[in-house]
Amino acid sequence: MKKIVILLTLSVLLMLSGVEDVQAYIGPGAGFAFISSFFILLVSVLLAIMTILFWPLSLVIRSLKIKKRSSLRHDTTRIIIVGLDGLDPDLATRYMQEGKLPNLSKISNTGTFKKLRTTLPPISPVAWSTFTTGVDPSRHNIFDFLNRDLRTYLPELSSTKIETGSRSLSIGKYSIPLGKPSVKLLRKGKPFWSLLGKYGIFSAIIRVPITYPPEKLGGVLLSGMCVPDLKGTQGTFTSYTSGNDSSEKKTGGVQIQVKRDGDRIKTYIPGPDNSLLKNNEEMRIPLNITINGGDEAVLEIPKEKIRLKKDTYSPWVKLTFSAGPGVKIRGICRFYIKELKPDFDMYMTPINIDPESPSLPISSPYSYSVYLAKIMGSYATLGLAEYTWALNERVIDEDIFLEQAYDHHEEREAMLFNALDKTKNGLCVCVFDTTDRIQHMFMRFIAEDHPAHAIDVAREAYADTIEQLYIRMDEMIGRVMKSINKDDVLMVISDHGFKQFKRGVNLNSWLYKNGYLALKDGKETGDDWFRDIDWENTRAYTFGLSGIYISEKGREAKGVVSAAEKEELKAELISRLRGLPDDETGGTAIKEVYDITEHYDGPYRENGPDLIIGYNEGYRASWGAAVGSVNAHIFEDNNKSWSGDHCMDPSLVPGVFFCNRNVQDDNPHIKDIAPTVLDLFGVEIPPYMNGKPLISTIKPEDQR
Template sequence: MGISGIDLDLVDGSLQGEETESVAGRNVKVLVIGLDGATLDIIRPLAEAGRLPTFRRFMEEGTWGVLQSTVPPVTPPAWASFMTGKNPGKHGVFDMICVGADKEVLWPNATWVQGKTLWDLIGERGMRVGVIDIPMTFPPTPVNGYMVAGMFTPSQESEFTYPATLQTDLLKEIGSYPMERELVGSFAAGDILGGLRSVCDHTEKRKQAALYLLRKYDVDFFAVVFRGPDVIQHYGFRYTDEEYRRERPHETAMYHKMIDQYYEVLDGVVAELLDAVGDGTTAVIMSDHGAGPVKRCFHVNKWLHNEGFLALKPWPSVATLRLHVRWAAIRAALDKLGLAAVGRALPARLGDVRLPFPRLRRDRTQIVNWSRTRAFANVVSSPIKITINTPSLGKRGKQVGREERERLRREIIEGLRSLRDPATGEPVISQVWVPEDIYTGPLAHKAPDITFLTTDHKFRCQVLPYARALITEPDEERLGMHRMEGVLMMRGPAIRSGFELAEAQIVDLAPTVLHLLEMEIPSDMDGAVLTGALREEYAARHPERWSVAKEEPAGEADTAREVFSQEERRRIKRDLGELGYLG
């Protein structure tokens, strides 16, 4: 039978137990609403001003506070920690990219995440799950219920649901199901208004999908993620920058409220989802990290080059350079001249104009002289990590012994801590870690040698070493970037009312959800049950139960593999670059 049948065998990839629209959503025990990149810096003042009534009610009737992200606060490791309750040393996800067994670069996908997820554990207990749009779930995996894969799904032509028959059912019900390309494409082309439309359409389609599935199929646990906050903030925080506002007054006048306005849209979305579940449901609103504006840029590999850690090939051997006329730059120039209307009238495809100049090789790794390089910041992905160049990195490896490696780590860390912004005199780097400080587990050896965060997260780190200075003003896009401080709000029969939670980590959510479902918690989870959020009478009646989990030997848990075609990898790289993730 088709997807709407009753009592179908999950071995055949079908859903079971369809409920009527008036019943199914009311049986959800735990509802998780993920708002990618959401921050209390925006939610709290808007809620207090009465502009976010749903969030305000949630804070008054439940428990809320800051949710600390992973180190670093990057999408793949953060969501992997949410779904496993473990640190990256156990689940194996450290960044936007990873290197496979044969040294090739792999882009984010579900095979990176090692060990059992929250929905695996819930399903093993015979409870049913619904999972929609959570990053790091493509390709979708079998669950006791259904899954719609999230960020990094290549296209609507990809198989992005489990069971597979759910895909056409979903498309029949809500029409199109836009992916990441549709979410960021207009913004990247400089079409801000088009970008806003795309984000709102993306949000609306996710809401429609969530409500349709909530009302149709009976599940115990339901989770849905909205990517909109992250994208809006990447492109919208520029309008909080005074210099940007002065330089582009017409553009700023139109768009400076777009982040606040989008949160008002989200407030309505959350209200509809809460209406679809019963009073007995425990609802959780959370984000994987926070966000904020960028004030300055720190060119990490230029610093490493200046300090003698990184060697470059002579400029002539770098070979080619191409000038790409950016649509955002065209609009900015016209705005300065008081011709913003002209910029809005020009076709967006002007952003694709390319002039035939010599071209810098696209593979950034080719500008590095690896035989003479001792350390480098990732030349492909987020450059807030530094790696010592060793033989384990393949042909690039330089023979660096253990003692020299430790000496290099100490020398680099001391240099980072002493670095000052010449414009203000303040430290550029606020925190620096080596892997053993923050990661434990069988995959901790995959971590980079040094991870750091900049002061107040206001420096965007960039990787190309040919910068005019170590510290510069942001580029014309002034993309917002991530912060450690995400959002957590909880409300339900077991949750305290009007209580601000002092400390919560993203790894705490998995054990807390399992506890709310009255399940045993595996002992290898790094998170803790958020007992401070629970009513005393509930906590007294429901003591925590932890089960002994089998520890995996070091090096035997890594199953990360490539799942994308060459064209899909190219699209993912482009999308991540346009959001500012690739330095």
């Protein structure tokens, strides 16, 4: 081939040596190459000239527009915060003592390593919102992943709300909405990077939870936890199987039964519902699968063929759903073939919003997600990108889960180092979820007596998974340390720690058995989302991961408890639930019950639960309680792969705070990070913030 190319080149060049200039055009390919190259050259040169000419001017304009900082106090030009969701201080200490985390040890020895107090309740969306805003949940309005609709008692996402216009234009089978749908961020308060922007300090914020929809800032932001998939859910996977008919809906996913015709399978990729159609029909893309003789199959979607070996993830595949003439919705997904013969078994990840042409903005500015995709290729955009539900439902196994979790981690790491390179002055924050997800799914392997050992997986194979996770994070921190200057402030933090989740507690069942909750028609158990609850006779209920709600008259649609009775009822529940014994194991399930009014006084306190449960180590709200059901038993073993958790008493699951500067405060809290950053940059801390700066910015010479 090489010889042919050389021969062709020589012969053509020889021939062209006699050709007049005007005939030196060689077709559309060359035309495009010439035009685009010339265009790029022209744009580059023009931009360079404009930059050099206008940069001083824009500097002057910017300095006039921005607020002035206190020149005496700011003592750094760059702050880097690496968030390792769920990194546990006890495990970190253990591995550091064993010499396995040299880089974190170095920070600990030369700077600071402390436990970082977390929020009540210690749940990621709550804690990261406090990190972002510097205020407690009653001021930022996030108390859990879910909130309840006071009219219907149905759950809704606590962080975002999609509002569509009420009017639409009906044309044939289409119903075209008049007005754009809007995605509203329900988290209140101002992110501290927005305040930095007012002072002209650039921020690069990557995947911090509860930043969707993205808010405008002086810098760039890629949204994290709570970015939906293309279906609008928090991640719906698809499983294809030609085995026994099991076309049931799995939690967090759907299973599609496929029929094998020789080596061919005709099926489809289920997409989002088409909101332009009156019947809201699901959009689909045809998927034809041809199984080759060996260990490979060819997946064919319109305009693309993907050759995929068994036990291998495909790269990100672009999908285009057609909602109507000229209306395209683009997503990306990956495939994994688990079995080719005798049964075909394939897993498809949730369809992520395509960052290169996002159907909804997932970054600020809009072009930042596009920029990252252009520079580093497609990447996971889903808020909860790791496929915990697929592993929990045993649709995938541990190896498949780990492979994709680390793939996502590498994508995120590339983003962090890109941001570090581009942010020589300012703030750079990147949150990694891998630590949280892997600990959720692999904690059972470091416990002797976890009920999830009932799952038929060799414990030894994954006994060091968490240790390896910590080592890997330490190596990344090492690379970050190498890439920063000595004056930069580096913080490595986590929003909470981790403990075993061995026993689930269904407080709806407890409330039912103790007369606080009633069921309809003499039922003994209640289905998900309060389907069987007799609201007229129910005084308290629970759903989500940590709260009890009083069914209050005038607040809940079918509330029965008056304001006067409420305080009494809360006191009664606190006294009965505190120290709740688990008779089966002899343990104590609940460490503490918190009355929200005693802990929070912010304007959004009413939106949270009335009581927050501080579960003891090893306990958490049961799977049933989380979705508002009433089970026959109050306690149950957690035999799911999801075996570690942090939805417990906050004193049991503090996070970590590593910093390359000395911090005197022995008891830092996650709410202190925002004021600390503002103070380090010499920006006035707003009085509404609950935290305090952790690092003294007054230099000895200034103190004199």
